[in-house]
Amino acid sequence: MAILSLQGVSKSFGALKVTDNVSFDLAAGEALGIIGPNGAGKSTLFNLITGNLRPDGGKVLLHGRDITQETPMQRCASGIGRSFQIPQPFGHLSVYENLLVAARFGGGVSATEAPSLCMDILHRTGLAALADRKAGALPLLNRKRLELARALATRPRVILLDEIAGGLTDAECVDLIATIRAIHAEGTAIIWIEHVLHALTSVVTRLIALNFGQVLMSGTPDEVMAAPQVQEIYLGIEA
Template sequence: MEAKVEVSDHQAVLRADGLSKSFGGLKAVQDVSFSVHAGEILAVIGPNGAGKTTLLNLLSGVYRPSTGRLHLLGRDMTRATMEERCHAGLGRAFQIVRPFGEMTVHENVTVGALFGKPGMRLPQARELAQSLLESTGLAAHADRPAHELTLLQDKRLEVARALATQPRLLLLDEVMAGLRPAEAQEAVALIRSVRRSGVSVLFIEHIMPVVRDLADRVVVMDQGQVMAEGTYREVTTNPLVVAAYLGTEPELGSGQPQSEQTGQVRA
């Protein structure tokens, strides 16, 4: 297993301070504060409706916060657009993959490269796309239309497109969803390789063995708030987390939350 990273606050790539988002009377995210550090993989978990995807939307610029501040690489990005955040070093891969189906795999990644950094020229974008296809295991499919890919290949393409924007921090929203166990392990290996390339990662996930294997730290959300933060062992033995989400104290190293096994809750 890859060694976890020890980090300190002065290395923060992203810092959220008191982020809140309300939709009418619904407080979807309430006073959320945390940091993501250089070289770190941070997991965000919690039950359905906990506010995890809303949080990612606040970080990536889909929503603007009702209150709070967001800093990326030391810059205040609270009011920045999605495009400005992307250009500043924030990438995102979505749970539901929507590639340009009639374009080739290589062309899909090239588009990401052209969008990610102002002044990127087409020859440079094509070269970067080819390099990313090789590192994500898609080089053999470069000339195939994207609609012909399998689900796992689609997930790899989504990550490659996000990496083509040359992020310093990559946001991943349940990229393991729908994958078989062997495919999920391939995705785990891919995310580890992303970290080795110098990109920090924040990911939402409900498969606890994946969280255990990948995360340096875990943030647990419930009802729009941060309930706990710490290592996998620390949060999965926290009585508040056990009561609100896990349902029973899990064996470290195996299994999913009891509520997930019964189909009642997803992180």
């Protein structure tokens, strides 16, 4: 059974259909990438998975259970974690306190277990030395690491990464990719939206290309990136 399934999910804003009958399964432990031009509906799709938006039609299932009507808090507690394209830490709290909030209130981790969990995640994401630093004072790479760390603190079974490599240097990308690979190797399923293709394709084993809210193609990274229709809409190469 798939860990996450979307079945005919659709969403419109007035006359604009931003998600159009999208269906796919995510296997346990799979790393799936989603690409598409700006306005293709990628972030809307994440909002539909996390419950920040409700679909007009279709279903979202987690381990075969229909979660379509559940709140974002309920879905987080059920095992769906997320990072945001624009990091949104609690800037007045320390790095460690940001994780503690995520663990206690997002993941339902007990007060006795949460401190050790948070410190373990800080070490895994390269933030341990910054545990006492105010989150609002972090540079971009570490704010992105904190986004990832906060998502991990909820103990997700599926983690959604939204443009997490955007704005980073090549060296910073290498560090971030190593962290994401380690998380994936531990068995966490990943769905990753990304425009930095070399980062994305170094981790994921399957790509879905979206255009105008529809699934244009699904396959291995090589298959999808070689498809003329994908090159035309995503890379601007005339088919």
